[in-house]
Amino acid sequence: MYKVKPFYSSAPLEDLPGCMYRLPGVHAAPPGVAAAAASQGEDATLLELEQRQEAMLRRLHKLRDEVDDLARAVLVPSGPQSSAPAAGASSSPQLPSCPAHHHHHQHVGQLDTILGMGGGVVHDIVVVASPARPPLSVIVLHELLRHRYRVLTAVHVHSNVTAPVPPALRLCLGPPSANDSRSDHQLVLTIIWKDVPRPELRVDVTHACPVLGEGNVARFLWALAGATRSDPVARTQDDAWVDVAMLQLLPAGPKERASVLKVLNAELGRPGRPWLGGAEFSLADIVMWSALAQSGGPAAVGVPPHVAHWRLVCEAHPTFQTAKGLL
Amino acid sequence: MSDAAAAASEEGQATSKKGLKKQQKEAEKAAKKAEKQAQAAAGQQGSEEEDYAKDHYGVPPMIQSQERVDRVLVRVEELAVKNADQKLWVRARVHTSRSKGKQCFLVLRQQQFNVQGIVAVGQNVSKQMVKFAASINKESIVDVEGFVRKVDQKIESCTQQDVELHIEQIFVVSMSDPKLPLQLDDATRPENDKEEDGRATVNQDTRLDNRILDLRTTTSQAIFRLQAGVCHLFRETLINKGFVEIQTPKIISAASEGGANVFTVTYFKTNAYLAQSPQLYKQMCISGDFEKVFCIGPVFRAEDSNTHRHLTEFVGLDIEMAFNYHYHEVVESIGDTLVQIFKGLQTRYQTEIQTVGRQYPAEPFKFLEPSLRLEFPEALAMLREAGVEMGDEEDLSTPNEKLLGRLVKQKYDTDFFILDKYPLAVRPFYTMPDHRDPKTSNSYDMFMRGEEILSGAQRVHDPELLTERARHHGIDLEKIKAYIDSFRYGAPPHAGGGIGLERVTMLYLGLHNVRQTSMFPRDPKRLTP
Numbered sequence: 001m002y003k004v005k006p007f008y009s010s011a012p013l014e015d016l017p018g019c020m021y022r023l024p025g026v027h028a029a030p031p032g033v034a035a036a037a038a039s040q041g042e043d044a045t046l047l048e049l050e051q052r053q054e055a056m057l058r059r060l061h062k063l064r065d066e067v068d069d070l071a072r073a074v075l076v077p078s079g080p081q082s083s084a085p086a087a088g089a090s091s092s093p094q095l096p097s098c099p100a101h102h103h104h105h106q107h108v109g110q111l112d113t114i115l116g117m118g119g120g121v122v123h124d125i126v127v128v129a130s131p132a133r134p135p136l137s138v139i140v141l142h143e144l145l146r147h148r149y150r151v152l153t154a155v156h157v158h159s160n161v162t163a164p165v166p167p168a169l170r171l172c173l174g175p176p177s178a179n180d181s182r183s184d185h186q187l188v189l190t191i192i193w194k195d196v197p198r199p200e201l202r203v204d205v206t207h208a209c210p211v212l213g214e215g216n217v218a219r220f221l222w223a224l225a226g227a228t229r230s231d232p233v234a235r236t237q238d239d240a241w242v243d244v245a246m247l248q249l250l251p252a253g254p255k256e257r258a259s260v261l262k263v264l265n266a267e268l269g270r271p272g273r274p275w276l277g278g279a280e281f282s283l284a285d286i287v288m289w290s291a292l293a294q295s296g297g298p299a300a301v302g303v304p305p306h307v308a309h310w311r312l313v314c315e316a317h318p319t320f321q322t323a324k325g326l327l
Numbered sequence: 328m329s330d331a332a333a334a335a336s337e338e339g340q341a342t343s344k345k346g347l348k349k350q351q352k353e354a355e356k357a358a359k360k361a362e363k364q365a366q367a368a369a370g371q372q373g374s375e376e377e378d379y380a381k382d383h384y385g386v387p388p389m390i391q392s393q394e395r396v397d398r399v400l401v402r403v404e405e406l407a408v409k410n411a412d413q414k415l416w417v418r419a420r421v422h423t424s425r426s427k428g429k430q431c432f433l434v435l436r437q438q439q440f441n442v443q444g445i446v447a448v449g450q451n452v453s454k455q456m457v458k459f460a461a462s463i464n465k466e467s468i469v470d471v472e473g474f475v476r477k478v479d480q481k482i483e484s485c486t487q488q489d490v491e492l493h494i495e496q497i498f499v500v501s502m503s504d505p506k507l508p509l510q511l512d513d514a515t516r517p518e519n520d521k522e523e524d525g526r527a528t529v530n531q532d533t534r535l536d537n538r539i540l541d542l543r544t545t546t547s548q549a550i551f552r553l554q555a556g557v558c559h560l561f562r563e564t565l566i567n568k569g570f571v572e573i574q575t576p577k578i579i580s581a582a583s584e585g586g587a588n589v590f591t592v593t594y595f596k597t598n599a600y601l602a603q604s605p606q607l608y609k610q611m612c613i614s615g616d617f618e619k620v621f622c623i624g625p626v627f628r629a630e631d632s633n634t635h636r637h638l639t640e641f642v643g644l645d646i647e648m649a650f651n652y653h654y655h656e657v658v659e660s661i662g663d664t665l666v667q668i669f670k671g672l673q674t675r676y677q678t679e680i681q682t683v684g685r686q687y688p689a690e691p692f693k694f695l696e697p698s699l700r701l702e703f704p705e706a707l708a709m710l711r712e713a714g715v716e717m718g719d720e721e722d723l724s725t726p727n728e729k730l731l732g733r734l735v736k737q738k739y740d741t742d743f744f745i746l747d748k749y750p751l752a753v754r755p756f757y758t759m760p761d762h763r764d765p766k767t768s769n770s771y772d773m774f775m776r777g778e779e780i781l782s783g784a785q786r787v788h789d790p791e792l793l794t795e796r797a798r799h800h801g802i803d804l805e806k807i808k809a810y811i812d813s814f815r816y817g818a819p820p821h822a823g824g825g826i827g828l829e830r831v832t833m834l835y836l837g838l839h840n841v842r843q844t845s846m847f848p849r850d851p852k853r854l855t856p
Contacts, residue, residue, distance in 0.1 A: 121708040124701075126738055156695035158740065159673065180655060182702045183748070192695060192739065205737040206712045 122152075124188040125224075127217060129199040131157075131165045135214045136323045137290035138199070139172055141221040142189055143319035148225055152177065152185040158194035165193055168326055215246035215287060222283040229282060238277050241284035245291035257295055258302065264288070265304035274313060281317065289314045293327055380453040383496040384460070390500060400470070403437040406487050410475045417442075417492065418470050418500065420543070422511070426461035433460060434485065435471065435492070439545045439682060441485045444471060444492040451495050460494070466503040466511075466540075472496040486545075508537045515544045517686045531842060538847060538856050549682035550844055553672065554832045556679075558623060560671040561644050564664045570619040570646070575608035577601055577625060581806055588629045590639075601627035604825060607810055609647035610786060614818045619648045626827075631851050635840045636778065636830060640849040644831075647823035654759075654769050654785035657822040661783065662698035662745055665773070665826075669694050669743070672835065680836065689837025692742050692776075699744040701735070703767075706746055709734050720766060722753035725778075732777020742834075747771045756800040757793060759785040773824070775834040783824020790814045 129135050145151050153173035157165050173191060182188060201211040201220055211220050219242065222228065229235055249260045268276065276284040289311065292303075303311070315324050401415045419435035419442075426432075433444040446452055446460040463469065473494035481488040514529045534541040541547055562572065578592065578599045590601040605622050612620045626643035646664070650656040669692060672680070680691075710717060713734060715727055723731065735744050751760050751768040761767040770784030787793045790811050797804060797811075804811070832844040842848040847856055 121704050122702075124705065124738075128740070154699075156697060156699060156739075159669070159692075159694045159696070182700075183704060190699075190739070194740065202738050204712065205734055206709075206714075 122182050122185055122188055123203065124190055125221075126190045126192060126202045127199060128158075128192045128194050128196055128202070129214075130196050131161060131163075131169055131193040133294060134169060134172065134326060135199045135217065135290065136293055136326065137214060137218040137286045138191070138221065139323040139326065140286045140290070140319050141218060141225060142173055143322065144225040144227060145187065145189065145221065149187045150185045152180070152182060152188045154188060154190045156190065156192045158192055160195050161193055169193060172322065172326055174322065213246065214250075214290070215242050218242065218283060218287050218290075222286075227283075229277075229280070234277060234280075234282070238282050238284040241276055242287045245284075245288040249288070249291040249295055252295060254302075261302075261304055261307055265306045268306035268310050274310075276310065285310075285314055289320070290323070293323075378453050378455045380451055380456045383451065384456045384498065386499045386502065402440075403435060403442050403487065404440040406442050406475055406490050406492070408477055408489050411477045411490065412474060414472065414474050414495075415492075416470060416472045418468065421463050421465055421467050421469055423465065424461055424463055426457060429454070429457060431457045431460040433463075433494070435469070436543075439548045439678075440487060442487040442490065442492055443482050443485050444473065444494050446494045446497065456497070460497055463497075463499060464503045464505045465507060466543075467499050468501040468503075470496075470498045470500055507540065509533055509540055511540065511544055514541055515546055515686055517688070531840065535842060535848065535853065536856075542846070545682055546686045549679035550832065550836065550838075551846060553676050553679045553683070553836065554828060554844060556672055556676045557668060557828060557832055557835075558642075558644070560668040561621075561664065562623070564667040564671075565619075565621045565646070568619070568660065568664070570621045570648075571617050573609070573612055573617070573620045573622045575602070575605040575622055575624065577627070579607075581809070590627050590629045603628055604643060605645050606825075607813075609645055609823060610818075610821065611813050613647055613649050613821045614813055614816070618819075621646045623828075626825075633851060636833070638829065638841055638845055638848055638850055641830070641841075641845065642828040643825050644828055645823065645825035647821060649819040649821040654820075654822040657783075657785075658700065658745060658747065658771055659697065661781070661824055662700070662773070665743065666694060666696050666698055668831075669835070670696075683836050683838075687836070687838055692835050692837070693740060694743040695739065695741045698773075699735070699739055699741055700747055700771075701744060702748045703746060703750065704748070706731055709738075720750040720752045722749075728774065728779060729777040732774055735774075736777075742776045743774065745771055745773050754784060756796045756802055757784075757787050758796075759787050760796075769822070771824075773826075775831065776837065778830070778834055780831055780834065781824045781826045783822060785820065785822040788814055788818040788820050 127135070127138055129138070142151070142153070153176075155170050155173055157170070173189065198212060199214045199217050201217040211217055219239075229238070244260065244263075249257065252260060264276075267273070272279065275281050276288055292307075292311065314320055398416050400418045401410070403417060403419055406415075406417070417435065417437075419437040422434040422436040422441055424431060424433045429448040431446040433446065434441050435444050446457050448454055448457055471492065471494050473492040473496070475490050476493050477489060478491050482491065509529045510527075513527045514534060516528050518528060529541070542551070566572070578594065579602050580599060589603055591598050592601060593599075604626055605624065609620055609622065622643075622645050624643060625640055627640050628637075629639060630637060646661055648657045648660060673692075706723075707717060707719065710727060710731060713730060715730065717723075717727065731746075732742075736742065747770075748761065748767050749770045749772065751758065751766055754768050754770045758768045758770045761769055768784060770782075772779050772783075773781040787796060793811050793814065794804065797807060829841050829844045829848075833839075833841050836844075838844060842850070
């Protein structure tokens with residue numbers, strides 16, 4: 001009857017917008033986009049800014065170094081200014097003829113830096129070793145330290161040592177000094193005789209772990225005594241000899257010992273080498289001598305001629321006297 | 328009952344059926360009862376006849392010293408394989424008793440040692456005797472005679488593991504109450520066991536309230552023997568060094584230190600005080616030319632501190648010594664005395680240390696000889712390296728002391744050390760100041776396991792300096808006039824210090840509460856036993 005025109009269309013409805021408001025993004029756009037966009041104009045200014053900042057930091061660092069130097073100069077009461085050994089010239093590890101007091105003052109600053117602890121307080125270095133195998137190199141190095149710092153010594157016996165400790169070991173660092181006030185000294189070397197498998201050294205228990213083994217203890221004390229040689233080749237060779245002493249000679253049986261001594265003999269036989277490290281007395285001599293003495297066997301039996309000669313030269317050296325007394 | 332039934336039946340002949348039944352039932356009951364009685368009587372007679380061991384057990388009359396019995400009682404600790412097959416008498420306490428049919432196992436305990444005993448039916452032991460042995464109350468004291476027999480399998484639960492006692496005679500000398508306020512096994516159980524098995528341990532208050540039972544445990548026996556050892560070694564070492572033991576009065580007229588923490592007692596018409604420390608009298612003895620003195624006696628401190636390490640009354644071991652030129656002579660002497668005590672305990676009291684270690688495990692005590700001596704600035708630097716912020720003249724607080732103890736243990740591996748040169752500001756007025764640095768004093772503290780055990784110093788022996796120091800501390804000079812006067816007639820330079828016996832024992836054994844090492848402790852909350 002009637003035909004009504006369709007009042008709806010079969011075409012799909014228009015896409016209604018889902019977003020009510022649209023704001024520009026406040027976050028930085030991805031770097032590629034931004035760098036590309038921004039780098040053009042601002043590249044130059046940014047770089048300039050950076051350069052200026054770096055220049056300022058460099059100046060600040062320089063100023064700080066100068067202030068540090070001045071501070072050290074002001075704190076040291078007397079004596080010639082000598083900072084760390086000048087690079088290039090080989091600092092002589094020969095011992096000064098008479099240890100004067102002013103020698104001690106100048107090294108305090110270095111002591112604080114090496115030990116990494118707060119200044120103004122005496123530093124206590126604790127070496128723990130077994131009385132059955134006393135670390136002779138420590139005793140020799142103690143003499144070296146004496147020449148550089150005011151050292152107070154203390155020897156204790158731990159309660160877990162059951163066998164009686166010979167009095168020579170209790171006095172191994174010399175007789176007790178008249179002034180036992182710890183704060184009058186810069187360094188205290190404490191030896192504790194205790195049943196441990198190998199010697200240990202402890203300085204700062206909060207931030208550092210202990211130094212284990214006689215070789216490493218000797219290296220530490222040698223560095224502390226400030227006698228490190230500046231020539232890196234010589235230093236490496238010394239280190240190698242220390243390792244030979246500790247790893248090959250000390251734990252060796254008789255056959256191994258003989259072979260190590262042969263090598264030593266060959267080395268010492270070369271001309272112009274009164275000391276193991278060459279023309280100068282060094283850590284290698286101390287540690288090798290200690291290992292030789294501890295590796296058993298009576299004084300000169302089975303020792304090749306050059307080694308025997310070198311050993312006598314060592315023992316004639318002033319720093320070896322106390323250690324020799326313990327043999 | 329049967330008479331009543333008969334009477335009733337006679338009277339009420341014309342009772343109902345119920346009544347008749349009732350009567351019948353009663354008659355049956357009566358008959359059964361009579362039978363039972365007859366049986367029991369017969370049985371008893373039978374057992375009496377069978378008790379051939381009745382002279383070998385029982386409760387004898389109370390020992391009122393009726394006669395001197397010539398009998399050797401062997402100590403339980405001496406029972407070993409060497410006495411095998413001997414017949415011995417032993418007097419001990421019954422620790423536990425349990426019966427199993429024809430046998431009864433007893434654990435007999437004497438002080439720190441116990442041994443297993445067996446009462447088994449045999450030629451000389453009857454069933455009644457076994458029953459009697461099982462019924463003896465715990466903690467009763469018994470005299471037993473028996474054969475010592477070697478065992479093949481070690482008895483793990485006793486200290487005498489290789490032998491057991493086959494008991495032939497057992498008499499109760501002193502019976503105990505059946506209800507014990509605490510069980511000794513619970514009192515000896517270590518704390519961690521309790522958590523695993525859910526078994527009880529005894530808490531401290533119960534122990535202290537029933538101290539006599541707690542003292543019988545093996546651990547307490549060991550602790551107090553070790554304490555006696557400390558006292559003995561202290562005396563022995565000092566006498567060998569030439570010290571003289573003195574006795575000082577404990578009732579004094581004026582408070583010696585401070586004045587806040589003293590007990591007051593009525594002394595006839597006035598008041599007197601209980602001594603806080605024998606300091607004043609030790610110093611007077613030095614002025615009296617005894618040179619080296621020590622005294623062992625009670626110390627009374629009325630401090631209201633309820634901590635694990637404070638008591639109101641404790642035993643003080645005090646030393647005072649005149650020295651020649653430097654107070655370190657005294658410090659070394661005191662340090663050496665303490666080291667000798669530690670060494671002596673290590674060698675002579677090892678059994679006791681092991682016994683205590685079973686219930687309260689702790690690390691063995693380590694020390695250095697000669698003692699380690701650090702100075703206050705070094706300790707301060709060590710603490711500052713570890714992150715503690717402290718002023719230069721600040722005293723060490725308890726947590727700082729404990730931390731310092733741990734740091735020293737890490738570096739030197741010792742539980743005992745001396746800290747020298749304390750700042751003057753934190754020490755009492757009679758401490759001698761350092762001659763070069765007026766802020767430091769010649770005073771020292773000694774620490775065990777991070778806790779302070781001794782506080783000492785060089786004393787001011789000059790009356791002028793003493794007056795000036797007292798004035799500086801704001802102390803009323805009138806009150807200490809007698810003290811200052813004691814130095815007017817030439818007093819030698821002297822120094823000393825004192826330790827607390829209970830605290831030293833506690834720290835040596837690694838225990839955690841000083842009441843465990845005080846037999847009848849006194850604290851602000853406890854006055855009995």
